[in-house]
Amino acid sequence: MKKTDVLVIGGSAAGIVAATTGKAFYPDKSFMLLRKEKQVMVPCGIPYIFGTLESSDQNIIPDAALTGAGIELKIDEAVSVNQEKKICTTADGSEIAFDKLVFATGSKPAVPGWLKGADLDNVFIIPKDKEYLDQFRKKLMEFEKIVILGGGFIGVEVADELNKTQKAVTIVEMLPYVLNLAFDEELAAKAQACLVDRGVNVRSNVGVQELAGNGKVSDVILSNGDTIAADAVILSTGYRPNITLAQEAGFEINNMGFIKVNEYMRTANSDFFAVGDCAEKHSFITRSLKGVMLASTACAEGRIAGMNLYKLSTLRAFNGNVSIFCTNIGNTSFGAAGVTEALANERGFDVITATFEGVDKHPGTLPGTQQQIIKLVVSRDSGVVLGGEVVGGATTGEFTNLIGFMIQNNMTIDALLTAQIGTHPLLTASPTAYPLIKVAEMVAKKRRAA
Structure with missing residues (x-):
């Protein structure tokens, strides 16, 4: 033993x-x-x-x-x-x-038990299994028309990658937009628009009725009766x-x-x-x-x-999931941390939101400058940051993590307004228009007016 x-x-x-x-x-x-x-x-x-x-x-x-x-x-x-x-x-x-x-x-991929045709040939899942994925990837290269069921992060990322290989890719998502659980609709709509602009077909706000085919999948039948021809179907329906x-x-x-x-x-x-x-x-x-x-x-x-294996410490405890997400579609990145405005309202929080749009370098005429959007969701009474969403370039991931730190440490809008920052023309937005501070100013103005 x-x-x-x-x-x-x-x-x-x-x-x-x-x-x-x-x-x-x-x-x-x-x-x-x-x-x-x-x-x-x-x-x-x-x-x-x-x-x-x-x-x-x-x-x-x-x-x-x-x-x-x-x-x-x-x-x-x-x-x-x-x-x-x-x-x-x-x-x-x-x-x-x-x-x-x-x-x-x-975890393992979740295959909907109700989905007729899920056992047909050329219907695939995305497990964390190298052998399966190698065989799946090799076979997928033989196909042209690929339908992905599910517009969450994995579905979106796989779709964008297959699109790079000149496949005809369609995402089917039952919510109004892809990534709609992680982002409020106005930013989820931007993510969907990025996918469409890159050549991915998106059928949102519609479900799947069944997968059809004689031994192997040939069609995806939608809940509205429409049919999408498919050489292969990828189930990205959660884990x-x-x-x-x-x-x-x-x-x-x-x-x-x-x-x-x-x-x-x-x-x-x-x-x-x-x-x-x-x-x-x-x-x-x-x-x-x-x-x-x-x-x-x-x-x-x-x-x-x-x-904590052998000695507990109250300072080393997991006090809840902040739900921090990031993804990239082409040259545009999307990130979210904490609750969305929609979820905050659904859960009964009284919140104020604001969105600031700027650029990620200064001056904005520098090569490679990208639009930068930051939205914050803030408790009206305490001013504590409850959530945030980011759209932009390469700095999106770190901005999203920064918002996550703010949430986990119960940071308030007032603390953000007095924060000291370092800036550089090639690396950050202008110190006079730093997005996190500007959006904090917008929230503070709304709180004063309330």
């Missing part, structure tokens, strides 16, 4: 960070990471193997991140966990005894947490299908943790249960679990 102090099950983002952080905080403890995949994909990079990257080999997380940190790596599948005896059994018959265990078992191992071991699962954990990522058994896509999440703003699955969130949870 093998023995380790800490066993991490799952080798993607959450598992890697939980193991490496844990080893850094508790160097005297032995760590083992157990995963079934020979190679692990960079989750957020998967859409780019269909266009920008030459092969999936360019989208691999090196094992050196683990082995170089002194973590033992075992390639095998966990088939059972005995909670009382603290023993994990694997597919090759091995038994691993442990003191602490972290479930980082991730479900992998919780079977934990559930069979007796751990509690919430009503959204995630492993229940507290703010330290602990389960009800203090020696067992869960992180990443399989773990329960609550909104930082609304405190409601969330189904968000992001590698960035998974890494944050992995750090929290790793730091």
